[in-house]
Amino acid sequence: MFHVKHRVIIIGSGPAGYTAAIYLGRAGFNPLLITGALAPGGQLVNTTEVENFPGFPEGIMGPDLMDRMKEQAKRFGAEFLADDVVSVEVLPAQGGDKPLYRLTTSDGEQFDTAAVIVATGSNVRKLGVPGEEELSGHGVSYCATCDGFFFRNKPIVVVGGGDSAFEEALFLTRFGSSVTLIHRRDTFRASQIMVDRAKANPKLTLVTNTIVTAIESGTDSPASADAAQSETAGSNAVSPVANALGGGLLANHAGLLAGLSKQPPKHVTGVTLRNTVTGEESNLDCAAVFVAIGHTPATDFAADLVERDDDGYILVDGGSTRTSALGVFAAGDCVDRTYRQAISAAGMGCRAALDAQAYLE
Ligand SMILES: Cc1cc2nc3c(=O)[nH]c(=O)nc-3n(C[C@H](O)[C@H](O)[C@H](O)COP(=O)(O)OP(=O)(O)OC[C@H]3O[C@@H](n4cnc5c(N)ncnc54)[C@H](O)[C@@H]3O)c2cc1C
Structure with missing residues (x-):
C-alpha cells in the first residue's frame, strides 16, 4: 500500500x-x-x-x-x-x-x-592529528577560497598531493607571505602542469616524503588579541559580531566561548613534521594549515x-x-x-x- x-x-x-x-x-x-x-x-x-x-x-x-x-x-x-x-x-x-x-x-x-x-x-577528510579539531577555524581550514583571505602576509602550510591541494596552494600564494605544500609521498597525484606551475612559483615550496604529526598553537596576549584575530584566525574567527551574539548554536562554538570569557582564542603557530624516510622530526612555523586531502x-x-x-x-x-x-x-x-x-x-x-x-x- x-x-x-x-x-x-x-x-x-x-x-x-x-x-x-x-x-x-x-x-x-x-x-x-x-x-x-x-x-x-x-x-x-x-x-x-x-x-x-x-x-x-x-x-x-x-x-x-x-x-x-x-x-x-x-x-x-x-x-x-x-x-x-x-x-x-x-x-x-x-x-x-x-x-x-x-x-x-x-x-x-x-x-x-x-x-x-x-x-x-x-x-572533508581530516588529518586526524593532535591540534586539528581544536584549531579548526582558528588557523586550520579545509577551504582556501573561504579562508585564504584571512591570512594575508602570513606563512601558510597546505597538506596534500592531488590537483586540489595544488590548486589551493597556488591560490593561497596570492595571500600568504609563503606557502609550503607538505606531501607524504615522493611523487604527486596532481597533474604535471599543476606541479610545474607550483615549482615555478617563487612563493611556493614543495616538501615531499613528509607528514604532519601535530598542529601547534599559541594564544595572543589579551591586549593584542582583538587587533590580531581578524588577520589570524580564519573563517571561524571570533569576530566582534560573534562576540555580540552569543547563545543558541553559536554557544557551542569553542571560539565563541573563549570570546565570551574574554580569553583570547588559540590559533595556529606551526606544525610538527616527520620525514617518512628518515623518521627525522622538525617544526615549521605557520599561521594557517589548509588540509586538502579530499x-x-x-x-x-x-x-x-x-x-x-x-x-x-x-x-x-x-x-x-x-x-x-x-x-x-x-x-x-x-x-x-x-x-x-x-x-x-x-x-x-x-x-x-x-x-x-x-x-x-
Ligand atoms: C569549515 C567550512 C567553512 C566553509 N566556509 C564557506 C564559506 O565561507 N563560503 C562558502 O561559500 N562556502 C563555505 N564552505 C563550503 C560550503 O559549506 C559548502 O560548499 C556547502 O555547505 C555545500 O552545501 P550542500 O547543500 O551541498 O551540502 P552541506 O552543506 O554539506 O549539507 C548537506 C546536508 O545533508 C545532510 N545529510 C547528509 N547525509 C544525509 C542523509 N543520509 N540523510 C539526511 N540528511 C543527510 C547533512 O546533515 C547536511 O545537513 C565551508 C565549508 C566548511 C567545511
Missing part, C-alpha cells in the same frame, strides 16, 4: 537542500526536507563568519545564514524531519511510467514519494539508487540535475567536486527544484 503525502522529498539541509525547498514550497509542493540527524544546516553550521555569500555585505555567521534559509523554506510550507535517510527503494510504477520511491530513515520511518532531491553534501560525498545510502563516480559523487545528466534514476535529482557538494561553495550549492538546489517541478508537472 502506497501513501504519498509529499510528492517531492529533499534529503539534506545545506544550502542546496534549503534552496530546493524554498523553490518547491513557493511552487505549492509543500516538500518534506529530511535534514540529517547530526548536522542540520550542513557544513556552514560548523563555521562562523561567511563573507562571500551575496546579500550580506557585512558577512553573516554560518549558523545564522542556515537558520534564515530554513525560515524562508518554512514560510513557503516546507516541512522538516531531523533524521538520516538510510535507504531509498524503487517501488513498481503505479499505472503510469513513473516510479515511486520509498525512503527509510534511521528511526525506521518510511515515506513514499514521486520525486527525490539528494542534497546530502560531502564531508572530500567524501555523503552518498553511500544512494549507492544502489543512482550512478556515482569512483569517489562517490552522484553523476548527473549534462547541465541538469537529473540522475540515472527517473525522478531522482541531485544537487550541491554531493555532485560537485569542483566549486564546493555555498552559493554554487544553492544555485544547484534551485536547478534541482525546477527540474523536479518540470518532472512532476
Whole structure:
C-alpha cells in the first residue's frame, strides 16, 4: 500500500537542500526536507563568519545564514524531519511510467514519494592529528577560497598531493607571505602542469616524503588579541559580531566561548613534521594549515539508487540535475567536486527544484 503525502522529498539541509525547498514550497509542493540527524544546516553550521555569500555585505555567521534559509523554506510550507535517510527503494510504477520511491530513515520511518532531491553534501577528510579539531577555524581550514583571505602576509602550510591541494596552494600564494605544500609521498597525484606551475612559483615550496604529526598553537596576549584575530584566525574567527551574539548554536562554538570569557582564542603557530624516510622530526612555523586531502560525498545510502563516480559523487545528466534514476535529482557538494561553495550549492538546489517541478508537472 502506497501513501504519498509529499510528492517531492529533499534529503539534506545545506544550502542546496534549503534552496530546493524554498523553490518547491513557493511552487505549492509543500516538500518534506529530511535534514540529517547530526548536522542540520550542513557544513556552514560548523563555521562562523561567511563573507562571500551575496546579500550580506557585512558577512553573516554560518549558523545564522542556515537558520534564515530554513525560515524562508518554512514560510513557503516546507516541512522538516531531523533524521538520516538510510535507504531509498524503487517501488513498481503505479499505472503510469513513473516510479515511486520509498525512503527509510534511521528511526525506521518510511515515506513514499514521486520525486527525490539528494542534497546530502560531502564531508572533508581530516588529518586526524593532535591540534586539528581544536584549531579548526582558528588557523586550520579545509577551504582556501573561504579562508585564504584571512591570512594575508602570513606563512601558510597546505597538506596534500592531488590537483586540489595544488590548486589551493597556488591560490593561497596570492595571500600568504609563503606557502609550503607538505606531501607524504615522493611523487604527486596532481597533474604535471599543476606541479610545474607550483615549482615555478617563487612563493611556493614543495616538501615531499613528509607528514604532519601535530598542529601547534599559541594564544595572543589579551591586549593584542582583538587587533590580531581578524588577520589570524580564519573563517571561524571570533569576530566582534560573534562576540555580540552569543547563545543558541553559536554557544557551542569553542571560539565563541573563549570570546565570551574574554580569553583570547588559540590559533595556529606551526606544525610538527616527520620525514617518512628518515623518521627525522622538525617544526615549521605557520599561521594557517589548509588540509586538502579530499572530500567524501555523503552518498553511500544512494549507492544502489543512482550512478556515482569512483569517489562517490552522484553523476548527473549534462547541465541538469537529473540522475540515472527517473525522478531522482541531485544537487550541491554531493555532485560537485569542483566549486564546493555555498552559493554554487544553492544555485544547484534551485536547478534541482525546477527540474523536479518540470518532472512532476
Ligand atoms: C569549515 C567550512 C567553512 C566553509 N566556509 C564557506 C564559506 O565561507 N563560503 C562558502 O561559500 N562556502 C563555505 N564552505 C563550503 C560550503 O559549506 C559548502 O560548499 C556547502 O555547505 C555545500 O552545501 P550542500 O547543500 O551541498 O551540502 P552541506 O552543506 O554539506 O549539507 C548537506 C546536508 O545533508 C545532510 N545529510 C547528509 N547525509 C544525509 C542523509 N543520509 N540523510 C539526511 N540528511 C543527510 C547533512 O546533515 C547536511 O545537513 C565551508 C565549508 C566548511 C567545511
